[in-house]
Amino acid sequence: MPVELLSQATGYGIIIGLSVAFCIIILGAVEIQKRYLSEESNHSEMFMVANRSVGTGLTASAVFSSWMWINESVFSAAYTYKWGVALPIWWASGLSFQIALMAVLxxxxxxxxxxxxxxxxxxxxRYGSSVHAIFIVLNLVNNIFGCGSMILAGSQLVTGMTGMHVVAACILLPAGVVLYTAVGGLKATFLTDFLHTTIALILLLYFAIAVLSNEHIGGPSGLYDKVKAANDYIPGNYEGSLLSFKSKSAILFGLVLKFGNLALVLMDTAFWQKSFASEVTATVPAYDLVSIVIIAVPWCTGTIIGLAARAIEHTPIWVGYPETLTLTQVNSGLVMPYVLESLLGKGATTGLLVLIFMAITSTVSSSMIAVSSMISLDFYRTYINPHASDRKTLQVSHIGVLCHGAFMAGFAIMLEYAGATNNWSTYFRPIIACPGIIPMMLTILWSRQTKLAAILSPILGLISGVVVWLTLSWYWAGAINITTTQQQVPGLYAAIVSFFSPGLYSVVISLTIKPQRSDWREFLRMELIEEKKSPDSSQAPSIRASKTAFDDGEGVKVVDGDDEKQAAFQVNVPATHIPARLPPSKSSEAKDLDDVVHPFPEETLVLIRKWRKYATIFLIVNILVTIVLWPLPLYRNWIFTKSFFSGWVVMAIIWEFGAFFAVVVYPIYDGRHAIAKAVRGMLAERKKTA
Known part of the structure; x- marks a missing residue:
């Protein structure tokens, strides 16, 4: 019988109260940026890509927050409860390499x-409107299912903890996010991401240390002894042990998760926007740093909380004693709430509700910016009003945020009444979202992918994946329904086909049917969104570089221009990073590609190529370490010894402290000059009014 851990009043109070608090905080932060840092969110460039000027620390914090969904904390604990100590590492490796890949892209x-x-x-x-439309649909489907499933998972958790009606939770969780996102834009999401990350990591560190040091657990060695004493048998694990890394279900789930998370990242323009918003010198260091420290969240939280549930589930300390968790409760993520309530009491359970709010709102806010940007730029400004002003484009973005928030609440409610769970979504999302990944990557990595390949490969890949999924679900279970379509093996095979087959289709079609090669300079015809200003406008002038290098993947081309304007360009653009505002492109006016120029000077392009090399090397090393060299040697007929397990847990906690310093302490240090400038401005204004 379900246990009500918190009252409905507590649930409503926390969700509504935090929503109001965050709105006030962000409104204040936006005003401070506007008055003291000259950063206004009432321009599209600021609203959508934060003027492409976000530094390493804040980028790292935002990226970390974007990857730290409730899956990485609450659900990693739940699945560790199901399959044991191997699950957190397979989960972590599925997060890490994607971030390293995003650094390259x-x-x-x-x-x-x-x-x-x-x-x-x-x-x-590159390809025109037909491909554009196909990938808008793929992005929207991925975004909607990703965001919708997270809202639903969070709502089901809140309902399971407080008894709040799931429909109310689906509406209230995204409601506050709509307000501050509509006002503050992408920079607001960076700031809230930092707050989310700070609060979430403090809570996770407290939960891990408090649970581990609780008298009913007794530290790492006590946890080890109690898990062994529970003698739970896990089918597919070596000797059925939770303490063996050889777990068939864990490795299969980890593989499915890798494909699903790849889709959530690369087919969600929100993750691309964070890279667009960062400085040149911030992109690779921030993403690669996070790819290292993100491992701590599922590893530390999943291992300690998930195994602690097994350790105390059969004892009187368990909040639901003598009943144990049902499979439905586990799949709904209730392992962590039950552990915290049993060992730490109402205060910790309330803290978990705060953590859930943080994770959900972080997910929803970046989703809203991404979808509203697609609505305003990829739809409205492209097909309805190509000459829309910056102000009008921004208005459409605001409307997009409001509409997307309302739609996602409704979509989450629909999933609830359709019987979908986070577990089902985990297996379904890769199948429908993976087909566009390789064609999209090849768009900026391979000059020979053709328009026909970009059109057909994701469609054929989607059809292939769905056919494999439904066929194998029917073959092994004899029926096709919500239950049979969330089996591991059909989901894994379908995800593999959905991911890899479009790459094969693309290469074959590109090389056999009217092969051609694209010129990378065509991308420079894209423009910033700028209001039409008079010559004496305070906006950044349109400047063209006279000698600027452009790497087309096969060498460096140098284009000649006006020397006087080049001097002005070099004054305004430091050679080591993206300027606060990119100079508006003149390339769209050029009829011949030989007249198209890159906005960055040669020194900056040399720097970019160096970072690209470092990012590629790091990606290869990351994949080798997190997927091959670390987990695979442990996949053998062996059960962790007490000393090895104790060191394993201690290292996980140390890693999580490292994450705290990397994405909470370092961003404050990195942004110290902006913080000091804002404080000086406020103090000076206070003196004037005194």
Whole structure:
């Protein structure tokens, strides 16, 4: 019988109260940026890509927050409860390499598509409207199912903890996010991401240490002894042990998760926007740093909380004693709430509700910016009003935020009444979202992918994946329904087909049917969104570089221009990073590609190519370490010893402290000058009014 851990009043109070608090905080932060840092969110460039000027620390914090969904904390604990100590590492490796891959794509985007606001923009620039439309649909489907499933998962958790009606939770969780996102834009999401990350990591560190040191657990050695004493048998694990890394279900789930998370990242323009918003010198360091420290969240939280549930579930301390958790409760994420309530009491359970709010709102806010950007740029400004002003484009973005928030609440409610769970979504999302990944990557990485390949490969890949999924679900279970379509093996095979087959289709079609090669300079015809200003406007002038290098993947081309304007360009653009505002492109006016120039001087392009090399090397090392060299040697007929397990847990906690310093302490240090400037401005204004 379900246990009500918190009252409904507590649930409503926390969700509504935090929503109001965050709105006030962000409104204040936006006003401070406007008055003291000259950063206004009432311009599209600021609203959508934060003027492409976000530093390493804040970028790292935002990226970390974007990857730290409730899956990585609450659900990693739940699945560790199901399959044991191997699950957190497979989960972590599925997060880490994607961030390292995004570092490569992000720095390539700085080189190839420096003016992009959404990932859809460069698809249209290269292939035209038909491909643009297909990938808008793929992005929206991925975004809607990803965001909707997270809202639903969070709502089901809140309902399971407080008894609040799931419909009320689906509406209230995204409601506050709509307000502060509509006002503050992407920079607001960076700031709230930092707050989310700070609060979430403090709570996770407290939960891990408090649970581990609780008298009913007794530290790492006590946890080990109690898990062994529980003698739970896990089918597919070596000797059925939770303490063996050889777990068939864990490795299969980890593989499915890798494909699903790849889709959530690369097919969601929100993740591209964070790379567009960062400085050149911030993109690779921030993403690669996060790819290292993100491992701590599922590893530390999943291991300690998930195994603690097994350790105390059969004892009187368990909040639901003598009943144990049902499979439905586990799949709904209730392992962590039950552990915290049993060992730490109402205060910790209330803290978990705060953590859930943080994770959900972080997810929803970036989703809203991404979808509103697609609505305003990829739809409205492309097909309805191509000459829309910056102000009008921003208005459409605001409307997009409001509409998307309302739609996602309704979509989450629909999933609830359709019987969908987070577990089902985990297996379904990769199948429908993976087909566009490789064609999108090849758009900025391979000059020979053709328009026909970009059109057909994701469609054929989607059809292939769905056919494999439904066929194998029917073959092994004899029926096709919500239950049979969330089996591991059909989901894994379908995800593999959905991901890899479009790459095969694309290469075959591109090389056999009217092969051609694209010129990367075509991407530079894209433009910033600028109001039409008079010559004496305070906006940044349109400046062209006279000698600027452009890497087309096969060498460096140098284009001649006006020397006087080059001098002005070099004064305004430091050679080591993206300027606060990119100079508006003149390339769209050029009829001949030989007249198209890159906005960055040669020194900056050399720097970008170096970062691209470092990012690529790091990606290879990351994959080798997190997927091959670390977990695979442990996948053998062996059960962790007490000393090895104790060291394993201690290292996980140390790693999580490292994450705290990397994405909470370092961003404050990195942004110290802006913070000091804002404080000086406020103090000076206070003196004037005194």
């Amino acid at each position: 992000g720095i390539v985007a700085k080189l190839r598509v420096p003016y992009a606001h959404t990932s859809m923009e460069f698809m249209r620039r």
